[in-house]
Amino acid sequence: MKGTTWGDRLFDGFNYxxxxxxxxxxxxxxxxxxxISLNDALDSLRGGIYFLPRKFSLLNYQIIFEQGDLLRATIMSVTRTVVGTVCxxxxxVMVSYTLSRKEFVLRKPLNLILVFTLFINAGLLPSxxxxxxxxxxxxxxVYILPLLISAYNIIIVRSYFEQIPDGxxxxxxxDGASDYQILFRVIIPVSMPVIATIxxxxxxxHWNSWFDNYLYTSGNKELNLxxxxxxxxxxxSVNEVANSSNPTNSDALKTNPDAIxxxxxxxxxxxxLFVYPFLQRYFVKGIMVASMKE
Incomplete structure (x- = not known):
């Protein structure tokens, strides 16, 4: 704090x-x-739970993890997330690099088409x-191919690639490098912040998707997420609570939909939350690099 004025300290305090x-x-x-998730479900109905559970209980998690298909669905969700993210x-990255090169003849029309898709959506039935x-x-x-390309992500990565010096x-x-060698050995190593972001x-x-599972793969339980x-x-849980006079599950009267x-x-x-901290440093670095290049 040496050399700082009273106004600087006041401003820093306000910011903090x-x-x-x-x-x-x-x-x-x-x-x-x-x-709430760690509190007794019936006790939660009274309200007043803010930071800590008032009556500790693991019943809410027990009801969820007792479902037989949950482990298989978790493995399928993880598989979809990993494969979908890599692809x-x-x-x-490959499409963005192509659209960022000035010597690419179709660069401008394809960029216009890309932006056009952000405003026009054919709807659910054609899809x-x-x-x-x-x-x-x-x-x-069906989990991978329809979501392989996102116009929004391509615009972000393409804009970052365009800031890389042509030199x-x-x-x-x-030195005789091909386009693939330039992309994977030159462009990608200096673009880790934006790649980590996308x-x-x-x-x-991919991890939060469920509607495509409901719509396209409901006939195959092995693909449930x-x-x-x-x-x-x-x-x-909602149905059992609604029919609590004759519940089909002995735990139905011990929980509520909000707790579940x-x-x-x-x-x-x-x-x-476990993955985000490993990528956070790239976000900070990306902001700094972008501000320096601007």
Missing amino acids: TLLAILGFITIYPFINLFA GVLAT YMLIVNLNLMNNFA MVESAKI TLFIAVM LQLELMKILLT RAAMTIIVTMPI
Whole structure:
């Protein structure tokens, strides 16, 4: 604090206080859900649970993990997320590199078409008909191919590639490097911040997806995802509570849909929370690099 004026310290204090308040507002809902998920469900109906469970219970998680298909669905969700993320990042990087090269003849029209897709969406029915005609129904590929390319991600990566000095690419070409060698040995190593960003975007998208499972692969239980199985558990809980006079499950009167929903939110959020810290440093680096290049 040496050499700083009173006004500087006041300004820093205001910034720290504001950031602390914003951080609390962001984190508190998750803490509250975690407390509710660990609290006795019937006791939660009284309200007043904020940071810690009032009556500790693991019944909410027990009801979820007792479902026989949950482990298989979790493995399928992890497989889809890993395969979809690797394929999506690779396809996005390759398309973005092509569209960022000024010598590519179709660069401008394809970029216009790409932006056009952000504003125009054909809707669900044409998409469903396309999936049927491609024989992707009840096929694992339906999780990967339709989501392989995202116009938004391509625009982000392409813009980052355009900021890389042309001298790096020209030097590699003089040394006899092919386009693939330039992409994988020159461009990608200096573009890790933006690649880490879209990796998280794509991974979260695949991990949270469930509607395509419900729509396209409902005829094959082996392809059911964790999110769809959790939704079934929630619907079962709602129905059993609604018919509590004659429950089909002995635990139906010991829980409530809100408690089950809180436990489900924690289950599907934890993997992303574990992955995010490893990518956070790339986000900070990406912001610094972008500000220097601007």
